Amino acid sequence: MSFIKGLRCRECGREFPAKAIFVCEYCFGSLEVDYDYERIHGRLTRQLIESRPANIWRYRELLPIDGDPTVGFHTGMTPFYRADRLGHALGVKELYIKDDSVCHPTLSFKDRVVSVALSRAKELGFDTVSCASTGNLANSVSALAAHAGMKRVIFIPADLEMGKVIGSLIYAPRLVAVEGNYDEVNRLCAEVAARRKWAFVNINIRPYYAEGSKTYGFEIAEQMGWKTPRHIVVPAASGSLLVKIRKGFKELHKMGLIPQPETRFYAAQAQGCAPIVTAVQEGSDIIKPVKPKTIAKSLAIGNPADGYYAADAIRETNGWAAEASDEEIVDAMKLLAQTEGIFTETAGGVTVAVAKKLIEGKRIPRDESIVLCITGQGLKTQEAVADHIGKPIRIKPTLSSFEEHVKL
Amino acid sequence: MPKKIVQLIFPQKLIKKPVIYTMALKCKVMPNVRRAKVTESVGEMVLELEGTRENLEKGVRFLTKQGIKVEPVVGDVIE
Ligand SMILES: Cc1ncc(COP(=O)(O)O)c(C=O)c1O
Protein backbone atom coordinates (compact mmCIF):
# COMPACT_ATOMS: atom_id res chain seq x y z
CA MET A 1 0.00 0.00 0.00
CA SER A 2 1.38 3.40 -0.93
CA PHE A 3 1.54 6.34 1.41
CA ILE A 4 3.30 8.57 -1.11
CA LYS A 5 1.29 11.68 -1.87
CA GLY A 6 3.64 12.94 -4.53
CA LEU A 7 6.72 15.09 -4.97
CA ARG A 8 6.86 18.68 -3.78
CA CYS A 9 9.23 21.49 -4.73
CA ARG A 10 11.36 22.52 -1.75
CA GLU A 11 11.47 26.11 -3.03
CA CYS A 12 8.03 27.03 -4.36
CA GLY A 13 5.93 24.17 -2.91
CA ARG A 14 4.38 23.10 -6.23
CA GLU A 15 3.32 19.46 -6.39
CA PHE A 16 4.29 16.83 -8.94
CA PRO A 17 3.51 13.15 -9.54
CA ALA A 18 5.89 10.61 -7.95
CA LYS A 19 7.87 9.81 -11.09
CA ALA A 20 11.59 9.82 -11.95
CA ILE A 21 11.92 13.61 -11.82
CA PHE A 22 14.00 15.72 -9.49
CA VAL A 23 13.65 19.41 -10.31
CA CYS A 24 10.64 21.69 -10.34
CA GLU A 25 9.84 22.73 -13.88
CA TYR A 26 8.86 26.22 -12.73
CA CYS A 27 11.65 27.36 -10.42
CA PHE A 28 14.17 24.52 -10.89
CA GLY A 29 14.16 23.88 -7.14
CA SER A 30 14.78 20.32 -5.95
CA LEU A 31 11.87 17.97 -5.27
CA GLU A 32 11.11 16.07 -2.09
CA VAL A 33 8.73 13.19 -1.33
CA ASP A 34 5.51 14.10 0.46
CA TYR A 35 3.47 11.48 2.34
CA ASP A 36 -0.11 11.03 3.36
CA TYR A 37 0.70 11.52 7.05
CA GLU A 38 -2.91 11.43 8.13
CA ARG A 39 -3.25 7.87 6.94
CA ILE A 40 0.08 6.84 8.45
CA HIS A 41 -0.77 8.35 11.83
CA GLY A 42 -2.19 5.73 14.18
CA ARG A 43 -1.41 2.93 11.74
CA LEU A 44 2.36 3.10 12.34
CA THR A 45 2.94 2.35 16.01
CA ARG A 46 5.99 1.58 18.13
CA GLN A 47 4.70 -1.96 18.62
CA LEU A 48 4.28 -2.51 14.88
CA ILE A 49 7.77 -1.24 14.16
CA GLU A 50 9.32 -3.32 16.94
CA SER A 51 7.55 -6.46 15.71
CA ARG A 52 9.16 -6.23 12.28
CA PRO A 53 12.53 -7.64 11.14
CA ALA A 54 15.64 -5.64 12.03
CA ASN A 55 16.16 -3.76 8.77
CA ILE A 56 15.31 -0.33 7.33
CA TRP A 57 11.92 -1.50 6.06
CA ARG A 58 10.52 -1.67 9.57
CA TYR A 59 9.69 2.02 8.91
CA ARG A 60 8.26 1.31 5.45
CA GLU A 61 5.19 3.56 5.77
CA LEU A 62 7.60 6.51 5.91
CA LEU A 63 9.67 5.34 2.93
CA PRO A 64 8.86 6.18 -0.71
CA ILE A 65 7.71 2.96 -2.34
CA ASP A 66 4.27 1.86 -3.53
CA GLY A 67 4.48 -1.92 -3.17
CA ASP A 68 6.68 -4.26 -1.16
CA PRO A 69 10.40 -3.51 -0.82
CA THR A 70 12.67 -5.60 -3.02
CA VAL A 71 16.17 -4.52 -1.94
CA GLY A 72 17.89 -4.18 1.44
CA PHE A 73 16.47 -6.91 3.66
CA HIS A 74 19.64 -6.97 5.76
CA THR A 75 20.38 -3.25 5.69
CA GLY A 76 20.01 -1.08 8.77
CA MET A 77 19.46 -1.61 12.50
CA THR A 78 23.17 -1.17 12.98
CA PRO A 79 24.68 -0.99 16.48
CA PHE A 80 23.93 2.00 18.68
CA TYR A 81 25.60 2.24 22.05
CA ARG A 82 26.96 4.38 24.81
CA ALA A 83 30.61 5.20 24.21
CA ASP A 84 31.94 5.83 27.71
CA ARG A 85 35.62 5.40 26.94
CA LEU A 86 35.53 7.91 24.08
CA GLY A 87 33.22 10.07 26.19
CA HIS A 88 35.83 10.10 28.93
CA ALA A 89 38.55 11.06 26.44
CA LEU A 90 36.42 13.93 25.15
CA GLY A 91 35.35 14.95 28.65
CA VAL A 92 31.60 14.48 28.19
CA LYS A 93 29.03 12.64 30.28
CA GLU A 94 26.63 11.03 27.86
CA LEU A 95 28.06 10.06 24.49
CA TYR A 96 26.58 7.59 21.97
CA ILE A 97 27.74 6.17 18.70
CA LYS A 98 25.52 5.10 15.82
CA ASP A 99 27.77 2.69 13.97
CA ASP A 100 27.16 2.29 10.24
CA SER A 101 30.76 1.17 9.68
CA VAL A 102 29.15 -2.28 9.80
CA CYS A 103 26.08 -1.59 7.67
CA HIS A 104 25.15 -4.48 5.37
CA PRO A 105 26.28 -5.17 2.70
CA THR A 106 28.99 -2.59 1.87
CA LEU A 107 29.84 -1.07 5.26
CA SER A 108 28.53 2.46 4.99
CA PHE A 109 25.21 4.25 5.50
CA LYS A 110 24.88 4.46 1.72
CA ASP A 111 23.36 0.97 1.77
CA ARG A 112 20.28 2.60 3.29
CA VAL A 113 19.77 5.16 0.54
CA VAL A 114 20.59 2.69 -2.20
CA SER A 115 18.17 0.04 -0.89
CA VAL A 116 15.40 2.61 -1.09
CA ALA A 117 16.55 3.99 -4.46
CA LEU A 118 16.72 0.58 -6.12
CA SER A 119 13.40 -0.58 -4.71
CA ARG A 120 11.82 2.57 -6.12
CA ALA A 121 13.75 2.40 -9.43
CA LYS A 122 12.36 -1.10 -9.99
CA GLU A 123 8.83 0.14 -9.33
CA LEU A 124 9.39 2.90 -11.86
CA GLY A 125 10.40 0.31 -14.46
CA PHE A 126 14.18 0.82 -14.72
CA ASP A 127 16.52 -2.08 -15.44
CA THR A 128 19.77 -0.09 -15.33
CA VAL A 129 21.04 1.94 -12.38
CA SER A 130 23.82 4.46 -12.24
CA CYS A 131 25.40 7.01 -9.93
CA ALA A 132 28.13 9.59 -9.46
CA SER A 133 30.01 8.67 -6.32
CA THR A 134 32.76 9.67 -3.92
CA GLY A 135 33.28 5.93 -3.29
CA ASN A 136 30.83 4.50 -0.79
CA LEU A 137 27.84 5.02 -3.02
CA ALA A 138 29.72 3.26 -5.84
CA ASN A 139 30.29 0.23 -3.58
CA SER A 140 26.68 0.16 -2.48
CA VAL A 141 25.07 0.55 -5.91
CA SER A 142 27.46 -2.05 -7.36
CA ALA A 143 26.62 -4.62 -4.69
CA LEU A 144 22.91 -4.08 -4.24
CA ALA A 145 22.24 -3.81 -7.99
CA ALA A 146 24.10 -7.08 -8.50
CA HIS A 147 21.88 -8.70 -5.91
CA ALA A 148 18.79 -7.11 -7.43
CA GLY A 149 19.75 -8.35 -10.89
CA MET A 150 20.02 -4.86 -12.38
CA LYS A 151 22.58 -3.50 -14.83
CA ARG A 152 24.92 -0.98 -13.22
CA VAL A 153 27.07 1.85 -14.53
CA ILE A 154 29.11 3.63 -11.88
CA PHE A 155 31.01 6.91 -12.19
CA ILE A 156 33.83 7.77 -9.75
CA PRO A 157 36.67 10.29 -9.64
CA ALA A 158 39.83 8.57 -10.94
CA ASP A 159 41.87 9.22 -7.77
CA LEU A 160 39.78 7.20 -5.28
CA GLU A 161 41.24 4.96 -2.57
CA MET A 162 42.11 1.41 -3.69
CA GLY A 163 39.68 -0.09 -1.16
CA LYS A 164 36.79 1.76 -2.71
CA VAL A 165 37.77 0.84 -6.27
CA ILE A 166 38.12 -2.87 -5.47
CA GLY A 167 34.98 -2.68 -3.34
CA SER A 168 33.10 -1.77 -6.50
CA LEU A 169 34.90 -3.84 -9.16
CA ILE A 170 34.26 -7.14 -7.42
CA TYR A 171 30.53 -6.77 -8.22
CA ALA A 172 31.34 -6.25 -11.92
CA PRO A 173 29.63 -2.95 -12.61
CA ARG A 174 30.63 -0.91 -15.65
CA LEU A 175 33.00 1.22 -13.52
CA VAL A 176 33.93 4.53 -15.12
CA ALA A 177 36.85 6.43 -13.53
CA VAL A 178 36.56 10.05 -14.61
CA GLU A 179 39.67 12.21 -14.66
CA GLY A 180 38.29 14.96 -12.48
CA ASN A 181 36.90 15.64 -9.02
CA TYR A 182 33.46 14.56 -7.78
CA ASP A 183 31.78 17.76 -8.88
CA GLU A 184 33.04 17.22 -12.42
CA VAL A 185 31.89 13.59 -12.30
CA ASN A 186 28.47 14.73 -11.14
CA ARG A 187 28.24 17.37 -13.85
CA LEU A 188 29.05 14.76 -16.48
CA CYS A 189 26.44 12.41 -15.02
CA ALA A 190 23.77 15.09 -15.12
CA GLU A 191 24.44 15.34 -18.84
CA VAL A 192 24.50 11.58 -19.38
CA ALA A 193 21.25 11.33 -17.38
CA ALA A 194 19.53 13.57 -19.92
CA ARG A 195 20.51 11.13 -22.70
CA ARG A 196 20.05 7.66 -21.16
CA LYS A 197 17.01 6.00 -19.63
CA TRP A 198 18.89 4.96 -16.52
CA ALA A 199 18.00 5.38 -12.89
CA PHE A 200 20.73 7.68 -11.58
CA VAL A 201 20.19 7.14 -7.89
CA ASN A 202 21.54 10.55 -6.87
CA ILE A 203 20.15 12.48 -9.85
CA ASN A 204 16.74 11.53 -11.27
CA ILE A 205 15.93 9.14 -8.38
CA ARG A 206 17.37 11.52 -5.78
CA PRO A 207 14.07 12.49 -4.11
CA TYR A 208 13.46 8.79 -3.25
CA TYR A 209 17.10 7.89 -2.64
CA ALA A 210 17.61 10.68 -0.11
CA GLU A 211 14.65 9.48 1.98
CA GLY A 212 16.66 6.36 2.86
CA SER A 213 18.87 8.45 5.15
CA LYS A 214 15.87 9.06 7.42
CA THR A 215 16.22 5.48 8.63
CA TYR A 216 19.54 6.41 10.26
CA GLY A 217 17.60 8.92 12.34
CA PHE A 218 14.59 6.62 12.93
CA GLU A 219 16.92 3.98 14.34
CA ILE A 220 18.70 6.42 16.65
CA ALA A 221 15.35 7.47 18.11
CA GLU A 222 14.12 3.90 18.48
CA GLN A 223 17.42 2.67 19.94
CA MET A 224 17.48 5.51 22.47
CA GLY A 225 14.11 4.28 23.74
CA TRP A 226 11.91 6.42 21.47
CA LYS A 227 13.51 9.78 22.06
CA THR A 228 16.17 11.95 20.43
CA PRO A 229 19.52 13.25 21.67
CA ARG A 230 20.16 16.90 22.55
CA HIS A 231 23.10 17.07 20.15
CA ILE A 232 24.09 15.18 17.03
CA VAL A 233 27.28 15.52 14.98
CA VAL A 234 26.84 14.50 11.34
CA PRO A 235 29.49 14.23 8.60
CA ALA A 236 28.42 16.27 5.59
CA ALA A 237 29.24 15.97 1.91
CA SER A 238 26.11 16.90 -0.05
CA GLY A 239 24.45 17.65 3.30
CA SER A 240 21.60 15.23 2.64
CA LEU A 241 22.20 12.85 5.57
CA LEU A 242 21.99 15.70 8.07
CA VAL A 243 18.83 17.12 6.54
CA LYS A 244 17.16 13.71 6.43
CA ILE A 245 18.02 12.67 10.00
CA ARG A 246 16.22 15.82 11.03
CA LYS A 247 13.27 15.07 8.78
CA GLY A 248 13.17 11.57 10.29
CA PHE A 249 13.01 12.94 13.85
CA LYS A 250 10.28 15.39 12.86
CA GLU A 251 8.20 12.68 11.20
CA LEU A 252 8.40 10.36 14.21
CA HIS A 253 7.16 13.21 16.35
CA LYS A 254 4.39 14.05 13.91
CA MET A 255 3.29 10.40 14.01
CA GLY A 256 3.16 10.60 17.81
CA LEU A 257 6.01 8.13 18.31
CA ILE A 258 8.50 10.40 20.13
CA PRO A 259 8.35 13.64 22.16
CA GLN A 260 9.13 16.96 20.45
CA PRO A 261 12.76 16.70 19.28
CA GLU A 262 15.07 19.30 20.78
CA THR A 263 18.10 18.14 18.89
CA ARG A 264 20.80 20.54 17.79
CA PHE A 265 22.49 19.58 14.53
CA TYR A 266 26.21 20.02 13.90
CA ALA A 267 27.87 19.47 10.52
CA ALA A 268 31.36 17.99 10.32
CA GLN A 269 33.47 18.65 7.23
CA ALA A 270 37.13 18.43 6.26
CA GLN A 271 39.21 21.59 6.18
CA GLY A 272 39.99 21.12 2.48
CA CYS A 273 36.29 20.95 1.59
CA ALA A 274 34.01 22.82 3.95
CA PRO A 275 31.48 24.89 1.97
CA ILE A 276 28.68 24.14 4.45
CA VAL A 277 30.85 25.06 7.46
CA THR A 278 31.80 28.32 5.77
CA ALA A 279 28.17 29.23 5.11
CA VAL A 280 27.19 28.43 8.72
CA GLN A 281 30.09 30.30 10.26
CA GLU A 282 29.61 33.34 8.02
CA GLY A 283 25.85 33.27 8.54
CA SER A 284 25.40 33.19 4.76
CA ASP A 285 22.37 31.95 2.89
CA ILE A 286 24.33 30.95 -0.17
CA ILE A 287 26.78 28.06 -0.45
CA LYS A 288 29.96 29.05 -2.24
CA PRO A 289 31.36 26.06 -4.17
CA VAL A 290 35.01 25.10 -3.45
CA LYS A 291 37.64 22.87 -5.05
CA PRO A 292 38.11 19.95 -2.62
CA LYS A 293 41.49 18.95 -1.25
CA THR A 294 41.35 16.50 1.66
CA ILE A 295 42.09 12.90 2.64
CA ALA A 296 38.38 12.57 3.49
CA LYS A 297 37.53 11.76 -0.11
CA SER A 298 34.05 10.45 0.66
CA LEU A 299 33.17 13.96 1.88
CA ALA A 300 34.88 15.78 -1.01
CA ILE A 301 31.89 17.48 -2.58
CA GLY A 302 32.70 21.11 -3.37
CA ASN A 303 29.21 22.08 -4.53
CA PRO A 304 26.83 20.32 -2.13
CA ALA A 305 23.33 19.72 -3.51
CA ASP A 306 21.71 19.99 -0.07
CA GLY A 307 24.18 22.44 1.39
CA TYR A 308 21.65 25.22 1.72
CA TYR A 309 19.13 22.99 3.48
CA ALA A 310 21.80 21.59 5.80
CA ALA A 311 22.95 25.07 6.79
CA ASP A 312 19.33 26.01 7.32
CA ALA A 313 18.67 22.99 9.60
CA ILE A 314 21.76 23.87 11.62
CA ARG A 315 20.63 27.49 12.04
CA GLU A 316 17.09 26.51 12.94
CA THR A 317 18.19 24.08 15.64
CA ASN A 318 20.87 26.40 17.08
CA GLY A 319 23.61 23.99 16.08
CA TRP A 320 26.96 24.80 14.54
CA ALA A 321 29.55 23.47 12.10
CA ALA A 322 33.31 22.98 12.13
CA GLU A 323 36.09 21.52 10.05
CA ALA A 324 38.98 19.14 10.74
CA SER A 325 42.47 19.12 9.20
CA ASP A 326 43.96 15.97 7.67
CA GLU A 327 46.13 15.48 10.73
CA GLU A 328 43.18 15.88 13.10
CA ILE A 329 41.20 13.38 11.02
CA VAL A 330 43.90 10.71 11.37
CA ASP A 331 44.30 11.37 15.11
CA ALA A 332 40.54 11.08 15.58
CA MET A 333 40.37 7.79 13.65
CA LYS A 334 43.04 6.43 16.01
CA LEU A 335 41.26 7.80 19.07
CA LEU A 336 37.98 6.13 18.13
CA ALA A 337 39.72 2.83 17.40
CA GLN A 338 41.73 2.90 20.63
CA THR A 339 38.84 3.88 22.90
CA GLU A 340 35.84 2.13 21.35
CA GLY A 341 37.34 -0.53 19.11
CA ILE A 342 35.80 0.93 15.96
CA PHE A 343 37.85 1.31 12.79
CA THR A 344 36.07 4.00 10.81
CA GLU A 345 37.03 5.61 7.54
CA THR A 346 38.22 9.19 7.14
CA ALA A 347 34.63 10.54 7.25
CA GLY A 348 34.27 9.08 10.76
CA GLY A 349 37.56 10.71 11.67
CA VAL A 350 36.09 14.03 10.56
CA THR A 351 33.05 13.49 12.80
CA VAL A 352 35.07 12.61 15.91
CA ALA A 353 37.60 15.41 15.34
CA VAL A 354 34.88 18.00 14.84
CA ALA A 355 32.97 16.77 17.90
CA LYS A 356 36.14 17.19 19.95
CA LYS A 357 36.56 20.71 18.64
CA LEU A 358 32.95 21.68 19.30
CA ILE A 359 33.13 20.32 22.84
CA GLU A 360 36.42 22.07 23.58
CA GLY A 361 35.06 25.28 22.06
CA LYS A 362 31.98 25.00 24.33
CA ARG A 363 29.60 24.82 21.36
CA ILE A 364 28.44 21.46 22.72
CA PRO A 365 27.97 21.26 26.51
CA ARG A 366 29.68 18.43 28.40
CA ASP A 367 26.68 17.25 30.41
CA GLU A 368 24.02 16.61 27.75
CA SER A 369 23.39 13.66 25.42
CA ILE A 370 25.48 13.63 22.25
CA VAL A 371 25.30 11.24 19.30
CA LEU A 372 28.22 10.83 16.90
CA CYS A 373 27.37 9.56 13.43
CA ILE A 374 29.92 7.00 12.30
CA THR A 375 28.98 6.29 8.72
CA GLY A 376 31.81 4.34 7.05
CA GLN A 377 34.42 1.62 7.42
CA GLY A 378 38.16 2.11 7.98
CA LEU A 379 39.30 -0.85 5.92
CA LYS A 380 38.26 1.09 2.83
CA THR A 381 40.62 4.01 3.44
CA GLN A 382 43.72 2.28 4.76
CA GLU A 383 46.15 4.58 2.96
CA ALA A 384 45.01 7.47 5.16
CA VAL A 385 46.39 5.86 8.32
CA ALA A 386 48.97 3.35 7.06
CA ASP A 387 51.95 5.58 7.88
CA HIS A 388 50.61 6.77 11.23
CA ILE A 389 49.96 3.62 13.25
CA GLY A 390 53.39 2.06 13.72
CA LYS A 391 54.50 -1.38 12.59
CA PRO A 392 54.26 -4.88 14.03
CA ILE A 393 57.18 -5.99 16.23
CA ARG A 394 59.13 -8.45 14.10
CA ILE A 395 60.81 -11.32 15.97
CA LYS A 396 62.42 -14.73 15.41
CA PRO A 397 60.29 -17.76 16.35
CA THR A 398 62.16 -18.19 19.63
CA LEU A 399 61.37 -17.39 23.22
CA SER A 400 64.59 -15.39 23.59
CA SER A 401 63.67 -13.20 20.65
CA PHE A 402 60.24 -12.66 22.20
CA GLU A 403 61.74 -11.77 25.59
CA GLU A 404 64.22 -9.44 23.95
CA HIS A 405 61.79 -7.45 21.80
CA VAL A 406 58.31 -7.58 23.32
CA LYS A 407 57.86 -5.33 26.34
CA LEU A 408 54.44 -4.20 27.52
CA MET B 1 16.43 25.41 -29.83
CA PRO B 2 18.62 23.76 -27.21
CA LYS B 3 18.22 24.89 -23.63
CA LYS B 4 20.50 24.73 -20.66
CA ILE B 5 19.53 25.08 -17.02
CA VAL B 6 22.28 26.47 -14.85
CA GLN B 7 22.97 27.81 -11.40
CA LEU B 8 25.26 30.84 -11.26
CA ILE B 9 27.24 31.97 -8.25
CA PHE B 10 28.34 35.61 -8.47
CA PRO B 11 31.26 37.02 -6.50
CA GLN B 12 30.64 40.33 -4.74
CA LYS B 13 32.30 42.49 -7.40
CA LEU B 14 29.93 41.26 -10.11
CA ILE B 15 26.63 41.52 -8.26
CA LYS B 16 26.02 45.07 -9.45
CA LYS B 17 27.12 44.51 -13.06
CA PRO B 18 24.71 43.62 -15.88
CA VAL B 19 26.60 40.43 -16.74
CA ILE B 20 23.57 38.41 -17.85
CA TYR B 21 22.41 41.18 -20.15
CA THR B 22 25.87 41.52 -21.66
CA MET B 23 26.08 37.78 -22.18
CA ALA B 24 22.65 37.72 -23.81
CA LEU B 25 23.64 40.43 -26.29
CA LYS B 26 27.15 39.25 -26.97
CA CYS B 27 26.47 35.54 -27.29
CA LYS B 28 22.87 35.62 -28.64
CA VAL B 29 21.57 33.56 -25.73
CA MET B 30 18.11 34.09 -24.28
CA PRO B 31 18.07 34.00 -20.47
CA ASN B 32 14.97 33.18 -18.44
CA VAL B 33 15.55 33.71 -14.72
CA ARG B 34 13.57 31.44 -12.38
CA ARG B 35 15.10 32.09 -8.98
CA ALA B 36 17.63 34.53 -7.52
CA LYS B 37 19.07 35.43 -4.17
CA VAL B 38 21.59 38.08 -3.22
CA THR B 39 23.43 38.60 0.05
CA GLU B 40 26.09 41.17 0.91
CA SER B 41 28.95 39.08 -0.37
CA VAL B 42 27.54 36.72 -2.96
CA GLY B 43 24.71 36.25 -5.43
CA GLU B 44 22.98 33.12 -6.67
CA MET B 45 20.77 32.74 -9.71
CA VAL B 46 19.04 29.79 -11.32
CA LEU B 47 18.08 30.30 -14.92
CA GLU B 48 17.34 28.72 -18.26
CA LEU B 49 19.48 29.66 -21.24
CA GLU B 50 18.23 29.16 -24.78
CA GLY B 51 20.26 29.39 -27.96
CA THR B 52 22.17 27.37 -30.50
CA ARG B 53 24.57 24.82 -29.08
CA GLU B 54 27.51 26.97 -30.07
CA ASN B 55 26.06 30.12 -28.55
CA LEU B 56 25.18 28.33 -25.32
CA GLU B 57 28.77 27.20 -25.00
CA LYS B 58 29.94 30.71 -25.80
CA GLY B 59 27.62 32.13 -23.15
CA VAL B 60 28.82 29.77 -20.43
CA ARG B 61 32.45 30.47 -21.37
CA PHE B 62 31.77 34.20 -21.16
CA LEU B 63 30.19 33.94 -17.69
CA THR B 64 33.00 31.72 -16.40
CA LYS B 65 35.59 34.17 -17.71
CA GLN B 66 33.95 37.00 -15.78
CA GLY B 67 34.48 35.01 -12.57
CA ILE B 68 31.03 33.47 -12.21
CA LYS B 69 30.75 29.83 -11.15
CA VAL B 70 28.46 28.02 -13.57
CA GLU B 71 26.89 24.73 -12.40
CA PRO B 72 24.40 22.78 -14.51
CA VAL B 73 21.14 21.91 -12.76
CA VAL B 74 20.20 19.22 -15.27
CA GLY B 75 21.76 18.02 -18.49
CA ASP B 76 21.14 20.00 -21.67
CA VAL B 77 17.60 19.80 -22.89
CA ILE B 78 17.52 19.37 -26.65
CA GLU B 79 14.27 20.20 -28.36
C1 LIG C 1 30.99 7.61 4.86
C2 LIG C 1 30.18 8.80 4.48
N1 LIG C 1 29.68 9.58 5.45
C3 LIG C 1 28.95 10.68 5.16
C4 LIG C 1 28.69 11.07 3.86
C5 LIG C 1 27.91 12.33 3.63
O1 LIG C 1 26.69 12.15 3.06
P1 LIG C 1 25.81 13.33 2.46
O2 LIG C 1 26.24 13.47 1.04
O3 LIG C 1 24.42 12.84 2.61
O4 LIG C 1 26.10 14.58 3.25
C6 LIG C 1 29.18 10.29 2.82
C7 LIG C 1 28.91 10.67 1.44
O5 LIG C 1 29.38 10.16 0.49
C8 LIG C 1 29.94 9.13 3.13
O6 LIG C 1 30.43 8.34 2.16
Ligand SMILES: [Zn+2]
Ligand atom coordinates in the same frame (compact mmCIF):
# COMPACT_ATOMS: atom_id res chain seq x y z
ZN1 LIG D 1 9.47 25.11 -7.58
